[in-house]
Amino acid sequence: MNMSHMTVAGMVDAIDEIRRHTDVPICVDTEGAQIRTANVDERDYSMDDTLVFGTEQITPTEAWDQIRPGDTMIIGFDGLQVRVVESDTYAMTCRCTQSGRLSPNKGVHVAEHQVTLPALSSKDHQAIATARAMGIETFALSFTQNAQSIEQFERLLPGHRLIYKIETRSAMADLDNMFRSGRQFLIDRGDLGKEIGAEQVPVAQRRVMHQRDLTPGTQVYMATNFLESMITRSEPTRAEISDVYTALEQGADGLVLAAETAIGQHPMECVRQVHRIFEVFQQNSGTAT
Numbered sequence: 044m045n046m047s048h049m050t051v052a053g054m055v056d057a058i059d060e061i062r063r064h065t066d067v068p069i070c071v072d073t074e075g076a077q078i079r080t081a082n083v084d085e086r087d088y089s090m091d092d093t094l095v096f097g098t099e100q101i102t103p104t105e106a107w108d109q110i111r112p113g114d115t116m117i118i119g120f121d122g123l124q125v126r127v128v129e130s131d132t133y134a135m136t137c138r139c140t141q142s143g144r145l146s147p148n149k150g151v152h153v154a155e156h157q158v159t160l161p162a163l164s165s166k167d168h169q170a171i172a173t174a175r176a177m178g179i180e181t182f183a184l185s186f187t188q189n190a191q192s193i194e195q196f197e198r199l200l201p202g203h204r205l206i207y208k209i210e211t212r213s214a215m216a217d218l219d220n221m222f223r224s225g226r227q228f229l230i231d232r233g234d235l236g237k238e239i240g241a242e243q244v245p246v247a248q249r250r251v252m253h254q255r256d257l258t259p260g261t262q263v264y265m266a267t268n269f270l271e272s273m274i275t276r277s278e279p280t281r282a283e284i285s286d287v288y289t290a291l292e293q294g295a296d297g298l299v300l301a302a303e304t305a306i307g308q309h310p311m312e313c314v315r316q317v318h319r320i321f322e323v324f325q326q327n328s329g330t331a332t
Contacts (some may be wrong), residue, residue, distance in 0.1 A: 044071045044174075045305075047079070047185070048148065051170050058177055068181055070206065071174045073167040075185030076160035076192075077234075078106045078151040080118060085146045092139040094125055101135065101151065109158045115140065117237050119149030152237040157213055162192045163199075171200070180204055183229065188213045190220035197224070206264070210234035215247055222258040229299065233267035252293045265290045266299035270316060274307040279316055287317060291324045 044054050058069055081102045088094060098107055107130075110116070114127045116137065123143025128136045162184065163171075171182060183206040184196045193207055207221065210231035214221060221228070230251050236244045248265070255263045269287050270279045290298060298317060304310040 044069065044170075046072060046167060046170050047074045047077070047150075048305075051166065051173055054170055055173060055177070058174070058179070069179055070181040070183055071170060071179055072183040072208075073170070073185050074164045075167070075208070076162055076188060077186050078102070078110075078153070078158060078160070080145065080147055080149045080151060083145055083147050085144070087142070087144050088123060088125075088139045089142045090139055094137045094139060094145070096135040096137065098133060103160060103164060105160050106151075106158050107135075110135065110153060113155070115154040117152045117154060119144070119146060120233065121146070150234060150237070152234070157211070160186075162186075162188065162195060175200075181206065183208055185231075186211055186234070187221070189217040190224040193221055193224040209247075209251055210238065212238050215239065215250070218251065218254045222254050222261055226260060227262045227264075228255070229264040229266055231266050233301070248290075249293065252295070256294070262296040263294075264297040264299055265295045267301050269298060269300060270303045270313050273303050273309050273313050273316070277309050277312060284316075284320055287320045288324055291321065292328070 044057060046054065049057065054071065061067070061069060079102050081100055083096070083100050098104065101107060101110070110127060110130065112127050112129055116125050116127065117123075118125065121144040122141055123139070123145055124141035125137035126140050128138055130136070174182070181204040182196075182200055184192065185208050187193060187207040187209065188211060196205055196207075204227070205225065206227045206229050207225045208229045208231050209215065211234075215235075228251065230248055232244050232248065235247060239247060251263055255261050269290070270283050272280050272283060287298065300313055300317065303313040307313060
């Protein structure tokens with residue numbers, strides 16, 4: 044349950060619906076410390092176009108004063124990048140530096156520096172309380188910043204299964220301490236790529252897996268972009284198959300499909316495709332992971 048894309052009421056309905064059909068464990072994934080667009084009109088922007096955001100269009104409010112003229116904001120996954128030209132208490136004027144589409148509820152990454160936000164939103168706290176009352180045992184902390192964030196989450200949810208998502212520069216800088224504080228981690232390669240650059244993600248992925256190998260009792264899952272083309276296509280590219288196989292070779296404790304199954308046109312075929320790759324991996328590695 045990704046709380047970035049649903050209301051608390053929607054979460055309750057989804058949990059009830061899932062439980063009518065299966066007893067597979069459910070994980071509630073918090074919004075976490077992320078900047079997002081809100082109340083914006085969906086439209087395409089081209090190079091040098093001007094965009095003006097109001098305070099209600101960039102959330103949470105704690106981010107506003109930390110975004111400064113000269114900052115580059117990477118918005119969503121449709122290529123849009125803008126440079127902040129000027130900002131005051133009420134408006135932020137930006138110039139489009141890379142064409143793309145602006146949509147509501149899209150993640151915003153500031154390229155030049157870290158923006159400090161609360162680890163959990165008010166909606167997260169409400170979702171956690173509601174999910175606990177419904178017997179949910181597994182929770183994920185999105186945009187985990189450092190070991191201190193992990194320790195706070197552990198105190199909030201003692202005795203629960205907790206997963207910490209690695210998708211920020213600050214998390215990569217504090218890997219040693221984070222692995223001493225937590226036990227289960229997930230590399231979100233999509234948001235991490237926007238933070239550090241997509242070309243750095245393979246390096247980061249290997250660093251995280253190496254840290255897992257150095258820290259007994261920890262597990263690492265990998266997520267995002269495994270079968271991205273299957274959002275619309277009925278079969279993956281050879282590069283995508285190789286990516287899944289490489290993650291298994293590196294020892295990933297689990298693979299997570301995202302948009303492929305959340306909004307894709309071929310969700311069941313995506314699952315079957317990953318299963319086939321896993322079978323080939325087992326046959327050729329002698330590993331029953």
